[in-house]
Amino acid sequence: MDENKQEETIDKSKEAVRQDAKGLWASFKTFMNELLDFKHDTDQEATIEAIKGDVPFKGATAWILICSIFVASIGLNANSTAVVIGAMLISPLMGPILGVGMSLAINDIDTLKKSLVNLATMIVLSLITAFLFFFLFPLREETSELMGRVKPDIRDVLIAFFGGLALIIARTKKGTIASVIFGVAIATALMPPLCTAGYGLAIGNLDYFLGAMYLFTINAIFIALATFIVLKLLGFTMIRYVNSKKRKRVAQIASLIALLVMVPAVRTFINVYKETVVQASFDKYIKTEVEDNDNLWLNGEPRKDDEKKQIRLRFNGEIAPAVETNLKLKVKDYDKISDYDVVVIGNKSRSIDDISKSLERAYNNLDQKDYVINGLQDKIKELENEISGLTSTIEKADKSSIPFSKIAGGAKLRFNDIQEIRFSKVLSTKDFIKIDTLPEATVIWSNKLKKDYVAKKEIELKKWLQKEMKLDTLIIKK
Structure with missing residues (x-):
């Protein structure tokens, strides 16, 4: 009997644990639903009107x-991330892209047409503006901010998709003013590529233009795709048309366009992901x-050719x-x-031993630099x-020459505000x-002196110089 009671007690304990586990799981599910569910806080009419606006x-x-x-x-151009971010916050590019995603989700063919036309207009105007800027103000060197938008990688795709998700989720929330989110989520992915594409046109580099436009297209597609998915979820x-034939035709067109957008998006994601993995x-x-x-x-950057499946490595020195x-x-x-062929190119004209010997000699020379400098x-x-002695000798030997060093020293003693004095003979x-050959003295006075004081001192200096040099004529220059 005791064994039966013990087994019964164990069974009751197990059942109680099961019930507690079910209750805990139910509580966790309820918590997660309340945490992540945003359907109850959605305003369809306000969202649609705001996007159309x-x-x-x-x-x-x-x-x-x-x-x-x-x-x-x-x-x-200035390679300034802060300035680029400032441009992102004021860009209006997000409107038509959200319009494309929304119109496909609710079967609104009229809004789809307007969105595509306005988006195309924005792209053309942006390219013209960027082209004119870089044509009139060319880059001195290609900056990292610019080159970062030439070729897309998987991070750019993810930024566009999750940025688009954050944007449309915020846009559907009741009473939300999310203009800052809009600017950051959309313009981060769209503004710089268009500017880079304009730069490519300005310098005539088709690779830069196509690469930047490819990145812009990827980002625009994935933002529209994120909008489409969220509104469907x-x-x-969906808009209902009175005419059944029109309703059916519009539904078919919208479905076809949605398919055309989703298929390239998925394919692009896969291709960019593969390229990123290969590069890593x-x-x-x-x-x-x-x-x-x-x-x-x-010797130079390693090169990878994905079409030829080849890696080219160039080295200094001969490679064994x-x-x-x-x-x-x-x-x-x-x-x-693993299937790539590695091509190794060495510089056979100089071996590693030769380069090492040259370095050793260079180090030895550097060790002697202090002795050489001293x-x-x-x-x-x-x-x-020696030059000072020769100057004195020449002045003494040539009676016709002017003892300039002696006169310069005397001038500094009598006129302490002189900073520099030069003497020459000019042809006139x-x-x-x-x-005629005229003697000319150039005098530089201290900047602290007033003009009237300098003028007075120049008269005195001129008289003194003429007397000392025994000159009838002397030109004083400032």
Whole structure:
């Protein structure tokens, strides 16, 4: 009997644990639903009206776009992230893109047409504005802010998609004024690529233009796709047309466009993801097998050709066959580039031993630099003393010459405010036939002196110089 009671007690305990677990799970589900559910806080009519209100592009909106493109272009030109962000916050590019996503979700063909037309107009105006800026104010060098928008990677796709999700979720919330979210979520992905595309046109680089436009297209598609998905999940009411044939035709057109948008988006995501993974594998191979090897010195950037499945490595110095073979075998350890062929190019005219000897000689020369500098300084002092002695000798030997060093010293003693004095003889003519040689003194006075005081001192200095130099004529220049 005791055993039966014990088993019954254990069974009751197990059942109580099960009930507690079910209650805990139910509580957790309720908590998560309340935390993540935003359907109850959605205002369909206000959301649709607000998005439609942002679609038109004319008047003030056009000028705001032009100004934001100029600001973004200046930021890219100056390589200033802060200026680019400032342009993002005032850009109106998000309106038509949200309009495309919303119209596809609710079967609104009229809004779809307006959104596509306005988006195309915005793109053309943005390209023209950026082109004019970079044509009139060319870059001195290509900046990192600019080059970061030439080729998309998986991060750009994710930024566009999740930015679009955040944007449309915020837009559907009742009573939300999310203009800052709109600017950051959309313009972060759209403004800089358009400016970079304009830069590509301005310098005639088609690769830059196509790369930047490819990035812009990817971002616009994924933002529209995020809008489409959120509105579908929220169950926004689709527009019903009175004419059954028109209703069916519009539904078919909207479904076709939605499919055309989603298929390239998914395909683009997959392709960009593959390219990013391959690039990451390539970077790891170069870092581990080449850059971390102290015996290998790269000459220029490694090159990867995805079409030819080839990696080209150029080195300083001759590369031993064993090292080349090792580099070709090691690439097999990196999954995404294991089928790539590694081409090794060495500089056979100079071996590593030769370069090492040259470095050793350079280090030895550097060790002697202190002795050389000290010797040169002593030599300079000797030459200065010798020049000073020669000057005195020349002045004494040539009776016709002016003892300038003596006169300059005397002038400094009598006129302490003189900072510099120069003396020369200049050629002059008034009738352009007869040539005269005139003595000329250039005097630089202290900046602290007043003009009237300087003028008075110049008269005294001129008289004194004429007397000392025994000159009838002397020109004083300031």
